[in-house]
Structure formats: structure tokens, C-alpha cells
Amino acid sequence: MTTHRLLLLPGDGIGVETIAEVERVIAYFNETAKSARFETETDLVGGAAYDRHGVAITDEAMAKALKAAAVIFGAVGGPKWDGVPYAVRPEAGLLRLRKDLGLFGNLRPAICYPALADASSLKRELVEGLDIMIVRELTGGVYFGEPKEIVTLEDGQKRAIDTQVYTTHEIERIARVAFDLARKRSNKVHSAEKRNVMHTGVLWNEVVTATHKAYAPDVELNHILADNCAMQLVRKPKQFDVIVTDNLFGDVLSDEAAMTTGSLGMLPSASLGAPDPHTGNRKALYEPVHGSAPDIAGKDLANPIATIASFGMALRYSFDMGKEADLLDQAIAAALGAGLRTADIMQPGMRQVGCSEMGSAIVKELGALAG
Ligand code: NAD
Numbered sequence: 125m126t127t128h129r130l131l132l133l134p135g136d137g138i139g140v141e142t143i144a145e146v147e148r149v150i151a152y153f154n155e156t157a158k159s160a161r162f163e164t165e166t167d168l169v170g171g172a173a174y175d176r177h178g179v180a181i182t183d184e185a186m187a188k189a190l191k192a193a194a195v196i197f198g199a200v201g202g203p204k205w206d207g208v209p210y211a212v213r214p215e216a217g218l219l220r221l222r223k224d225l226g227l228f229g230n231l232r233p234a235i236c237y238p239a240l241a242d243a244s245s246l247k248r249e250l251v252e253g254l255d256i257m258i259v260r261e262l263t264g265g266v267y268f269g270e271p272k273e274i275v276t277l278e279d280g281q282k283r284a285i286d287t288q289v290y291t292t293h294e295i296e297r298i299a300r301v302a303f304d305l306a307r308k309r310s311n312k313v314h315s316a317e318k319r320n321v322m323h324t325g326v327l328w329n330e331v332v333t334a335t336h337k338a339y340a341p342d343v344e345l346n347h348i349l350a351d352n353c354a355m356q357l358v359r360k361p362k363q364f365d366v367i368v369t370d371n372l373f374g375d376v377l378s379d380e381a382a383m384t385t386g387s388l389g390m391l392p393s394a395s396l397g398a399p400d401p402h403t404g405n406r407k408a409l410y411e412p413v414h415g416s417a418p419d420i421a422g423k424d425l426a427n428p429i430a431t432i433a434s435f436g437m438a439l440r441y442s443f444d445m446g447k448e449a450d451l452l453d454q455a456i457a458a459a460l461g462a463g464l465r466t467a468d469i470m471q472p473g474m475r476q477v478g479c480s481e482m483g484s485a486i487v488k489e490l491g492a493l494a495g
Contacts, residue, residue, distance in 0.1 A: 126160040128443055131192035133185070133221075135170040136205075136214060137416025138479070139198020141424070142431035145483030146196060149432055152487050153448060156494060160443060165192070169221075170200025170214035170416075180217030186224055189409075194442045195221065196435055197411035202418040222262070225407040227395035228294070229301040230260040231437065232378035232413065234361070235453075236385040239460035243471060246358060246384050256364045257309065258381055259302040260374025262395060264294045265324075267371050290324045290370065295331040301396055302368035303340035308446065312344040312365040316353040316373055328370065350377070357381050388414040389427025389468040392434035394441060408442045410434040420467075424478035427466035429456055432486060455489035462489075 130150070134143035147164070154161045167173075167185040174180055180200070189195050200214035210216075221227075236244065236254040244251045269287030276282050299315070306313045315332040319325035329347055336345045348356070350373040356363060357380055369377060382391045391414065397407030412430030420426055433456065440449035464485050465474040477485070 125157065128160060128162050128193045129191065130162050130164045130438075131185075131188050131195045132164050132166045133169040133181075133189075133195060133217075134166065134172075134198040135168075135200040135217075135416065136172055136202050137199055137418050137421035138414075138426035139170075139200065139416055139431075141421070141426050141479045142412065142428040143196065143198045145428035145479060145486075146431050146435045148483050148487050149435060149452065149490070152490050160445065169197070169217040171202055171205040171208075173217060174205060174208060174212055174214065179212050180214055181220055186220065189221055189225060190407075193405065193408075194438045195225070195409040196431075196438065197221070197409055198431065199412065199414060199416040201416050202421070204418075221409055222395060225395075225409060226263075226397040227407065227409055228261065228263045228398075229298050229396040230262040230374065230378070231301075231305070231394040231396065231441070232258045232260065232382055233392065233437070234258070234378075234381040234385050235433075237390075237457050237460050239457065240386050240390070240469060243386055243469065244384055246361070250361060251384055254361055254385060255309075256361060256381060257305060257366045258374060258378040259298065259305065259366060259368040260378055261290075261294065261298045261368075261370050262374075263371075264290055265371035288322065288324045288370075288372070290327060292327070292331050295328050296335050297398065299332045299335040299368060300339055302366050303336065303343050305441070306343045306366045307340070308440065310365040311342070312346070313340075314346045314348050314353065314364055314367045316348050316350040316367055316369040316377065318350050318373075319347075320349060324370070332368070353377060354380060358384065382413065387427065387468045389430055389466060390433070391430050392437055394434065394437045396441070405442065408438065410438045410442075424480055425467050426479045427468050428479050428483050429466075429486075432456065432483070451490060451493055452486075454493055455486045458489040458493065459485040 134140045236251040241248045241252040266288040269289035274284045317325035317328040319329045395409045436452040439445040463474045
């Protein structure tokens with residue numbers, strides 16, 4: 125039996141509550157395991173780490189993250205730490221994890237569970253059964269390029285500059301992530317850029333085309349201008365499977381795609397790094413898109429589905445456990461199909477439950493589906 129080592133970092137606020145539900149899902153998979161089980165360690169991050177150690181993540185916790193096969197992260201932050209020094213603010217823990225693990229690829233799925241199709245701002249027929257994946261380059265582009273400054277001109281006006289920079293290597297490695305993912309899904313990639321007005325768009329297009337030819341000729345590749353992509357996402361989102369794009373366009377397009385399908389409490393994500401030269405496994409961190417939600421923390425009101433579905437992504441993309449990931453998706457769909465809703469996705473005629481009851485229902489459905 126294979127053992128996968130997970131580091132759990134619940135963090136602050138509702139992160140603690142939603143990771144507790146993930147632990148119950150992990151316990152279910154361990155109890156019923158046939159070929160792979162999970163060994164978990166837990167550590168502090170964010171405000172919780174600052175309160176205990178004076179830093180947002182300790183070197184020891186970082187060392188555990190580097191050794192783990194995957195990190196499952198809750199959320200960090202809250203008003204309690206608003207006044208702490210910038211270098212040790214809760215978010216610094218997440219930024220250090222991203223940097224030290226070299227996480228350059230951010231995966232944001234937009235999945236529409238049938239039971240929630242009517243809650244979308246789009247028509248049911250446009251979103252029912254939707255399952256797309258936005259692959260966003262995370263460590264390059266205009267958020268990091270230099271110069272990045274605001275200067276005062278001689279006439280007293282100010283001029284702000286951000287610089288969009290991409291190299292062949294940065295584009296090629298994110299393209300490979302997209303092609304690898306597409307092979308585990310519907311085998312189709314759209315690459316979105318603005319080659320009509322940006323040099324980085326021209327290079328992006330050339331490198332994705334060359335990577336496709338050399339690395340993934342079996343995958344269907346389409347090029348699309350990023351503005352058209354934004355429009356098509358609300359016009360006919362089911363035409364997409366995997367969309368790969370740069371840091372800035374990815375930031376916008378992933379929020380747009382995700383919100384066509386529901387609440388913040390439903391949205392998982394993954395961040396991937398380079399493949400390990402020995403094992404071929406990529407460094408990986410899985411986390412819900414939402415934050416620590418201080419307004420509802422500690423009240424058993426949080427929706428645990430985003431965090432549980434993030435673990436589902438770990439099953440699929442770090443551990444090649446696609447069958448178990450499908451089972452977990454079906455269990456979430458079944459709990460929603462049975463009419464259970466946390467407060468954030470409550471609809472008339474449904475039954476409102478808390479975080480822990482939603483977690484229990486999903487574990488129960490896992491058992492029922494597995495027979
Ligand atoms: P948030 O995502 O924490 O909450 C926004 C709203 O959505 C709140 O009303 C909250 O109650 C609701 N919400 C979020 N997740 C939910 C869930 N699972 N179930 C039910 N309702 C949910 O964003 P915010 O309020 O802007 O930020 C709160 C804190 O979280 C801040 O300190 C912020 O810096 C931090 N934050 C952390 C991360 C992260 O850890 N990756 C991401 C975003 C924000």
C-alpha cells in the first residue's frame with residue numbers, strides 16, 4: 125500500500141473548521157483504502173503561527189511543507205492581526221509557501237453542481253454540468269515585472285508603470301501544466317492572450333504553439349484573444365475545457381468563470397510547482413479560494429465544500445486517484461441533491477445545515493456511493 129504524506133495548515137478563522145471536515149474525508153478514505161492511504165501532519169500558519177511564534181510560518185513548518193506530497197491549506201488573516209508588522213502579517217505565510225515551493229501554476233476550476241444551477245447568474249442550460257479549468261501563470265507577468273513604480277514628473281504630474289514580462293521558459297512550463305491537465309480531462313486547451321496589441325501576447329502564442337507541437341500534439345489547442353475569452357465565458361462557457369493564460373488575465377478570467385457557478389464557499393483551487401526530478405510529482409498546495417471569513421468564524425456556519433473539493437483536486441492531480449476524486453465530487457453533488465445547504469448557498473425549500481453537518485453528510489454519501 126502506498127502512503128502519501130499530507131501537511132494540513134488550517135490557519136485562521138473558518139480555515140480551522142473547514143480543514144476539520146477535510147480530516148473526516150481523509151479518515152474515510154484511509155478506512156476504506158485499497159491501494160493508497162494518507163499520513164497527515166498539522167502545523168500553524170498565518171495569525172495562529174504569529175500568535176505562537178511571532179512569524180506567519182516557521183522554518184520547521186516550511187520544512188514539513190517541502191517534504192510533504194501535498195499541502196492542504198485553510199485560510200489566513202483576520203482583523204486581530206491588522207496591526208502586525210508587514211513582514212509577519214498572516215498573508216506572508218501563504219506568500220512564503222508559494223515562493224519556497226516554487227508554485228508557478230494556479231488551477232481554478234469552475235464546476236456547476238446540478239443542484240445549484242438555478243443559483244447561477246447565467247441561465248440553467250448554459251451552466252448545468254459546466255466543468256472548466258483555468259490555468260493561471262502565478263509568478264510572472266505584470267504583477268512582478270520591473271520597473272514597477274510611480275514617479276513624479278517635472279511638471280508635477282505622476283506616472284505609474286507596471287511591466288509585463290514573460291520568458292520562453294515561464295510560458296513553456298505553464299503550457300505543459302495545461303496540456304498535462306487536459307489529458308486527464310477532455311483533452312482540449314484554449315490559450316488566451318492579447319497578441320494583437322501586446323508583445324508578450326505574441327511570444328505567449330508562439331511558445332504555446334511550439335510546446336503543443338513538441339510536447340502535446342494529441343491535445344486539441346485553440347488560441348483565443350483574452351477579451352473574447354471573457355465574453356465567451358458568459359456567452360457559452362461549456363465550449364471550454366482547460367484555459368491557460370497569464371497572471372493578469374488569469375486573475376480576472378478565473379474569478380469570472382468561477383462566479384458563474386456559485387458562492388465563494390464552493391470554489392477550490394490548486395497551485396502547482398515544477399516536477400520533482402526523481403519522482404516526477406509536482407510540488408502542490410490545495411486551498412479554497414475564500415479567506416478566513418472572520419464574520420462567521422467559530423459559529424459552525426462555514427461552507428466546507430470549497431476546502432473538501434480542494435482535497436478532491438489533490439486526489440486527482442497529485443495522487444492520480446481520479447476514481448476517488450470522482451467519488452468525492454459525486455458525494456458533494458449528492459449532499460446538495462438531498463437539499464442540504466449551508467447559509468451562503470441557502471435556497472427556498474432547502475434545509476440549512478452547519479459546517480460539520482455538511483461534512484458529515486458528504487462522508488455519509490461517500491459510504492453510500494461506494495456501496
Ligand atoms: P472572505 O473570503 O474571508 O469572506 C468574504 C465573504 O464571503 C464573507 O462574508 C464570508 O462570510 C463569506 N464566505 C467566505 N467563505 C465562506 C464559506 N466557506 N462559507 C460561507 N461563507 C463564506 O474574504 P474577506 O472577508 O475579504 O477577508 C477576510 C480575511 O481573509 C482577511 O483577513 C483577508 O486578508 C483574508 N483572506 C485570506 C485568503 C487566503 O487565506 N487565501 C484569501 C482571501 C482573503
